[in-house]
Amino acid sequence: MNTSQKTTLVWLREDLRLEDNPALSHAASRGAVLPIYFYPDGMGAASHWWLHHSLKALQSRFDSAGAPLLLLDGDPATKIPEIAEQTGADLVVWNRVYSPAGIESGKKLKQRLGDIQVNTQSFNANLLIEPSKILTKQETPFKVFTPFWRQCQQHIEPQNVLPAPESLTGATHDLITKALDDWDLLPSQPNWAIGFDEVWQPGEQGAASRWTTFLESTVDKYKDGRDLPAKQFTSMLSPHLTFGEISVRQLWLEMQEAMATGEVSSDNGSKFLAEIGWREFSRYLLFHFPSIESEPFNDKFEDFPWQSPESHLTAWQQGKTGYPIVDAGMRELWRTGYMHNRVRMICASFLTKHLLIHWQNGADWFWDTLVDADLANNTASWQWVAGCGADAAPYFRIFNPVLQGEKFDKQGDYVRRWVPELANLPDKYLHQPWAAKQDVLMDANVVLGKDYPKPIVDHSTARQAALDAYEQIKSS
DNA sequence: TGAAATGTTGGGGCG
DNA sequence: ACGCCCCAACATTTC
Numbered sequence: 001m002n003t004s005q006k007t008t009l010v011w012l013r014e015d016l017r018l019e020d021n022p023a024l025s026h027a028a029s030r031g032a033v034l035p036i037y038f039y040p041d042g043m044g045a046a047s048h049w050w051l052h053h054s055l056k057a058l059q060s061r062f063d064s065a066g067a068p069l070l071l072l073d074g075d076p077a078t079k080i081p082e083i084a085e086q087t088g089a090d091l092v093v094w095n096r097v098y099s100p101a102g103i104e105s106g107k108k109l110k111q112r113l114g115d116i117q118v119n120t121q122s123f124n125a126n127l128l129i130e131p132s133k134i135l136t137k138q139e140t141p142f143k144v145f146t147p148f149w150r151q152c153q154q155h156i157e158p159q160n161v162l163p164a165p166e167s168l169t170g171a172t173h174d175l176i177t178k179a180l181d182d183w184d185l186l187p188s189q190p191n192w193a194i195g196f197d198e199v200w201q202p203g204e205q206g207a208a209s210r211w212t213t214f215l216e217s218t219v220d221k222y223k224d225g226r227d228l229p230a231k232q233f234t235s236m237l238s239p240h241l242t243f244g245e246i247s248v249r250q251l252w253l254e255m256q257e258a259m260a261t262g263e264v265s266s267d268n269g270s271k272f273l274a275e276i277g278w279r280e281f282s283r284y285l286l287f288h289f290p291s292i293e294s295e296p297f298n299d300k301f302e303d304f305p306w307q308s309p310e311s312h313l314t315a316w317q318q319g320k321t322g323y324p325i326v327d328a329g330m331r332e333l334w335r336t337g338y339m340h341n342r343v344r345m346i347c348a349s350f351l352t353k354h355l356l357i358h359w360q361n362g363a364d365w366f367w368d369t370l371v372d373a374d375l376a377n378n379t380a381s382w383q384w385v386a387g388c389g390a391d392a393a394p395y396f397r398i399f400n401p402v403l404q405g406e407k408f409d410k411q412g413d414y415v416r417r418w419v420p421e422l423a424n425l426p427d428k429y430l431h432q433p434w435a436a437k438q439d440v441l442m443d444a445n446v447v448l449g450k451d452y453p454k455p456i457v458d459h460s461t462a463r464q465a466a467l468d469a470y471e472q473i474k475s476s
Numbered sequence: 477t478g479a480a481a482t483g484t485t486g487g488g489g490c491g
Numbered sequence: 492a493c494g495c496c497c498c499a500a501c502a503t504t505t506c
Contacts (some may be wrong), residue, residue, distance in 0.1 A: 470506095
């Protein structure tokens, strides 16, 4: 043990970065540092893939900075106090996590460490503003996005981005790290993540490079382009944000700066920041209304007549609903761990409104398959689409998958990419192959029901059934 | 961060 | 020349 300076334990969770990491920077300023990461419970399979690569990148950053990362199994609230005693650490620091489980584990650890007279200090690293700091004039939590976001923007304190510590002093200890490979985070048989590598580079470096590309070029077309799934005008930052590989405060400050200098138009820049705002709003809602993880925000929906035909759920998951834009989205998700935002709304609307399947089933599937799976975003967004969430889409807003396809994938590039069996259909029928005459289908080499499914439900029938179902709970 | 149904208007065909 | 009807095209309302 190094007695010449203080040792600080840094407990990492959703902040897998060295840049703008307040807990880490504070620890580094005091002396020796021991960064620790615990195996997370309840993560989905796609997230596991991401986590593996993200941790690998993080290990290498910590190694070269001089303070190797310690990977451990078990309960942090039990293990960290033991490690503090073994290493003689007098302080444990972490960045706050605002989910119910995150709050609980922080609270528990703080108490245990208090019992043995070890100090703790926690920081905000992952939000522009903490949920407890924003309330309406009536001192109640906001339930509508726009006023929330207006208020939020007024209260974000100007901050600087903390640079990554150039070098760290590693704490001396004889603890043995778990080998990353032993966590078996990667899929093996079958390896369904083959397509992930083509799209993603987990870790701080990958995050920084996405951000640079976005800020320097793509953001110029963000306002209108972000709705076109065939193009790549979105930032693609979501998984990096989920794992905390880039700081949302950095995004805020640099985008503000770019708008101030005129490099980025305020139309495009504000639109992007508003999406960051929705991320804040989701966390805010989950903080103030933790029950939304399993219960509808709008309690009228407790009696909603959800259906549960297993075959429909399976068809949706596998991208075999017979509606090309929906199937394209579900297949993109399966192959890349990601789905374009516009298409997420269409697919989610289809599941909850056309198939009348509970949003929780959709949320579960997304949780397992998305690399950017995030409890707050996933919960709040599914409830939003289903109509039972805060500031939700009105119940009668039912997407027509044909019109949505024709509007946002006019040339059909997106559908042709992910549903190649329809690639030879003319644009006119690409989003509704069932409407094509027999000879058109033959020319395109498509036999409906064989090469590509017939629609599993009829749009206008399903629409009416959804309206009827909503009618039942409207007055209750 | 919709879509469908219904209402209104105005140009042109036609008796 | 005139009025009637048809129906896009657009606007409004309803779900």
